[in-house]
Amino acid sequence: MSGIVESAGTEALRQPADGQYGMDRPEAATGEHRTVRSALLDAALEVFGERGYADAGLAEIAARAGIPVGSLFQHYGGKRGLYLALWEEFREEQERRTAATLTAERGRGVDDPIALFVAGARAYLEGAWDNRRLGRLIAEDDGPAGFDALRRQWDRAWVRRNARLLEVDEKRRAGRVRVRVLTTVIGGAARELGDCGDETEALEIVDEVCGILIHLTAPTG
Known part of the structure; x- marks a missing residue:
């Protein structure tokens, strides 16, 4: 806390x-990047909340965000990066x-x-x-x-x-x-x-x- x-x-x-x-993500984001990252974080929060961190799947997070899994890795490097960003x-x-x-x-x-x-x-x-x-x-x-x-x-x-x-x-x-x-x-x-x-x-x-x-x-x- x-x-x-x-x-x-x-x-x-x-x-x-x-x-x-480390966060494994770019130092700054603008425009479309902010929108993508916000969508990924919102989806990650939903999936982590429903399934817990260990059982959460990256494919489900990306699907809920409406964003390719590859973009998730580009912005956050994976599940750890999403959690730490939240x-x-x-x-x-x-x-x-x-x-x-x-x-x-x-x-x-x-x-x-x-x-x-x-x-x-x-x-x-x-x-x-x-x-x-x-x-x-x-x-x-x-x-x-x-x-x-x-x-x-x-x-x-x-x-x-x-x-x-x-x-x-x-x-x-x-x-x-x-x-x-x-x-x-x-x-x-x-x-x-x-x-x-x-x-x-x-x-x-x-x-x-x-x-x-x-x-x-x-x-x-």
Whole structure:
């Protein structure tokens, strides 16, 4: 999952240290290429959601997109590339949403770290509901080989960014643990939102979780 961030960057995703999990796709696309890639991602999300990653077939994805299999390989290099592209799409949208919220809150004069953190958490959770099909897919333990390691790497970066937002001293173990607990609460709630029956239930969960975060971040002593 992504975190509550202002700018996380994407180089760690596109160029991981071991070189195994790159996106294998062009840096930019315009016009017809964007349309083709969008159709492929939409079809991949449908098929992955119905059959799981392991049982999803490239021929079915290409057929639903109305695009030759060869074009799928040209744009994404195969099933792994499609899955990672969906993950990046989800992550980047969540980042844009939370970053915009933090900017707006600061523009209103909010500078309290806890208030900013909770506002960012709310934006992230609302995004998880709006993009629940993608969120459900990514939460499953059925991704390409090596994806769990990539996700753990990103989760660690999420904790560090939340620590900075909360102005927690990362050198203190107690501070690190506290931020990790808060981050885990948000991630767990985001997964639950994927199973909500309707928006009313989802927003009740968002309100509940934000209340928990306020309680957990309240000064002690």
